[in-house]
Amino acid sequence: MASVADPRVKDLAIGGVRVPAALVRETWPDPYMDIEDYDPESDLMSLNMGPQHPSTHGVLRVKLFLDGEICVKCVPYLGYLHRGVEKLCEKLTYVQVPSVVDKNDYVSPMMNELAVCMSFEKLLGIEVPERALVMRTVIAELQRLSSHLLWVGTWGLDMGGAIGGGGSLFIHTFRERELFLDLFEELTGGRFHYNHHTPGGQRHDIPPGWEAQVHQVLNVLESRLIEYEDLCTDNHIFQARTVGVGVIDPVLAMELGVSGPVARASGIDHDLRRDAPYAAYDRVKVQVPVRQEGDCFARYMVRLAEMRESIRIVRCLIDDIPEGPICGAKMVKLPGSQKVKAKEFVYAYSAIESPRGELGTWVVGQPKSASAYRCKIRPPSYHLVSMLPYLCVGQMISDIVVVLGSLDPILGEVDR
C-alpha cells in the first residue's frame, strides 16, 4: 500500500476500488480501550444516550465517556428491539416470511421483502416473470425515494430540534412522503406494511391510472427537491454543523461492511444496482453519485443525488412495463406448497442495494420442508451502528447526534 503521507498520492487502490488517500488513516480508535488508560487523573463523565431519546432513530443506547464535551469512548448497546425474527422465520413457511420481514427496515419495507424473496427464489429455483422484475425495480426506487425523504426530515429534526427550525424540514419532507405512501396504498392497499413481494413475483398488479399518478408525484417531488436544497445546501448553519463532521475512513468502512450512501460519500464507488444488477437494473444505466470528502455533508449530497437518480430510473421504466403474469410460482393457496426439492441442505445468499447499503439474506433450506432451516438477514444498519465506536471518538456531543443521524441506521433491522 502506498504511503498515505505522500501528498502526491491522490487515491489508493484498495479492495477493488480507488479511495481518496486523504481520508485513509494509519490507525483507528480502539473500541475496547480501557478508560483508565486514557488519563488516570481526569474525571470522565459517562453519559447514557438512549434507549429512549428524541432523535428518532429507534431504540439504540449509546454510552459515551466524555472528557468535558469531547467523547473519548463510545459503547453502543443493541437488542432493545430484538424480536426474534430469524427464529420466527424457521417456523413460518417461505410464503409467510415476507410479511414478517417487512417490519425489519420499517422505513422502506419492500426492500426487505425483495431481499428475502430473491434468496428464496434462488433457493427454490423459481423463475420471476418480466413484468414482475420491472415492477420490482420501479417499486424499489420509489421506496428509496420515500426512505431518503424520511431521512432528510428526521435528520433536520435532530439538528434543529422540533421547535428550533428542524421541524420545518421534517414537515416538508413528510408532506412529500405522504404522496408516495398514497401511491403504495393504491397499489397494495397498505400505507406501510405491504406484504407485496412473494417468492416468484408479487401479489398485486398495477391498478389503472397508477402510472399517471407516479408521474405526477415525481414532478411534484422534483420541484420540492429544489426547495430542500435552497433550505439546506447553502445554509451557513447547516454547513457549519455538517461539513467536516464525522469523516469516515473508506478502508474502515470496507472492513466493517459498510456500503450504501455512507460508503459512497467516502469515495467508494460501489453500488450493487450497477455492479451486480438484479431485477431490471441491467436495463437502466444507474449512475452512482460518489463524493470524496467523507463527512456528513457529503452523505447528504450523495443521498440527494440518489433521489434525483431514482426519479430518473422510475421515469425510464414506468411507461414500458411489459405485459404478462406478475408471479412465477402459482399463487400459493396452501402455505406448505413451496418446498425444497433437493435431498440435502441447500444454501443461498442474495443481496440488494437498500437505501442503507447491502441488504442480504442467507438462507439454509431443509430438504422436503416448507420452512427455512435458518434464515439470517444481513442488515446494513448493523454495520452502520458498529461504526459508532470508531466515529464518535473526538467528537462533541452535538456532533454525535448529527453523525448518528447521517448514518441513517434503522434499529428494526439492526436488532431484528
Added chain:
Amino acid sequence: MIPDDARALFERLLEEKDPHPEIGPRVPCDQLLAVARALKEELEYRFFVYCAAAHFPAPKDAEEGTPAEILVAYRVRRLGPGTVTVPFHVRVPVDTASPSLASLYAGADWQEREQYDLVGALFEGHPDLRRIMMPEDWEGHPLRREYAIDTPHFPWR
C-alpha cells in the same frame, strides 16, 4: 459461483478443487486465518459481508457419537465494477471454538458476537465475546434448534 482467482487460492492453500458454490470450501480451523488473510491481502476481498452460524443437532437416526455441529459461514466481497463475493465456512462441534476473524476484518467483531449470542458459536481470539442482542443475564442461545420459541421470562412474559 466462486470466482476463478478465489478458486485458485483455495486449490493452492487447501487443496480443495471443488468447493460448494454457495457456502464455499470447508476450511479447517487451523487454516482459517491464513485463508482469510490471503483473500484479503492478496486478492483484495476487503469488504466483510457476513458471518452467519447455524446449529445442526445430531440427526436422530445417526450413529452413536455423531456430534452436533455448528456451521459458521463467512462471505467477503471485492467491491467496484464486477463485484464478486467469496464464501467459505467452518464446521465445528458444539462448544468448540473456531478462530475469530476480528483481527483481520473489523466487521467480524460484532457479527461474531451476535452469532455467539444467538447460536452459541464460540470464537477464539475475539476481543470481547459477550451478548449483544439479549440481556446480559440471559440463559441459553435462542437460535439453537432445541430452544423453545416461547420461552417465558418472568416477570415480563
Added chain:
Amino acid sequence: MALDESNKPFEHPVYSVLEQIPGGAIGLTTLDSLLTWGQRNSLWVFPMATSCCGIEFMAAACSRFDMDRIGSIARGTPRQCDVMVIAGTITVKMAPRVKKLWDQMPEPKWAIAMGSCAISGDFYRDIYSVVPGVDVFMPIDVYVPGCPPNPEALLEGMRALQQKIEAQRNGTWVEPVISADSHGLRAPGIPRVGSPSREDSVDEAQLASVQGMGLGGAEKRENE
C-alpha cells in the same frame, strides 16, 4: 383506568373555597368544566416509539394529519407529558425502561397503546424476547389497533381519550371490567394489569427489575 386513589378527578384548592360561598357551586362547575376542557384539549404526548408505529406517529404529527390541531405536541421528556403513546414492540430488554419512564410521568397521566405490538405483541407474542402487550406491566386507557394504525386511527384514539377524560371528570365514566375468564382467547403468560388473577408478586418483581437498572443493579457501572 383508576387503579389507585391518586388517579381520581383532579381537585383544585380553589374548590374548597368556592364550596363555602353561597351560590359558589355554580362557579365550581364552571371552573371544573373549564379545567376539563383545558386538560383534554392540550394533551402533551410522550411518544415511546420503538419501531414502525413510531413512523406512523411521526406522520400523524406532520402536516397531513396534524396532531397539533387537537392540542397535542410530542415532547421528549416524560416529566412534561400527559399521555404516553407506546408505539411499537416492547421487548424484554426494553420493558423495564418503559415502566421506569411511565413511573416518572407525573399524575394525572394516561396511556395509549398504539399498534398490535403494543396491544398484544402482534405475531411476535410467542417469541422469547417480546412482551405480549404493554398492559402486562402498565395500565392502558385506549387501545388503537392496526399494524401500523393509520394516523387517522391514532387521531381517533386520541379523540376517544379526550372523551374518556371528560367522562372521568364528569363522573360519568364506567370502568370496563377485566374478567379473569379470557373468553376462549389466549391470555398472556403474565396476567394483565387490572386483571383479578394478577398477583402482587408480579408487580413487585417488575418494580424490582426497574430499580435494578443502573448503578449497582443488573447493569453494573462497568468501565468497559
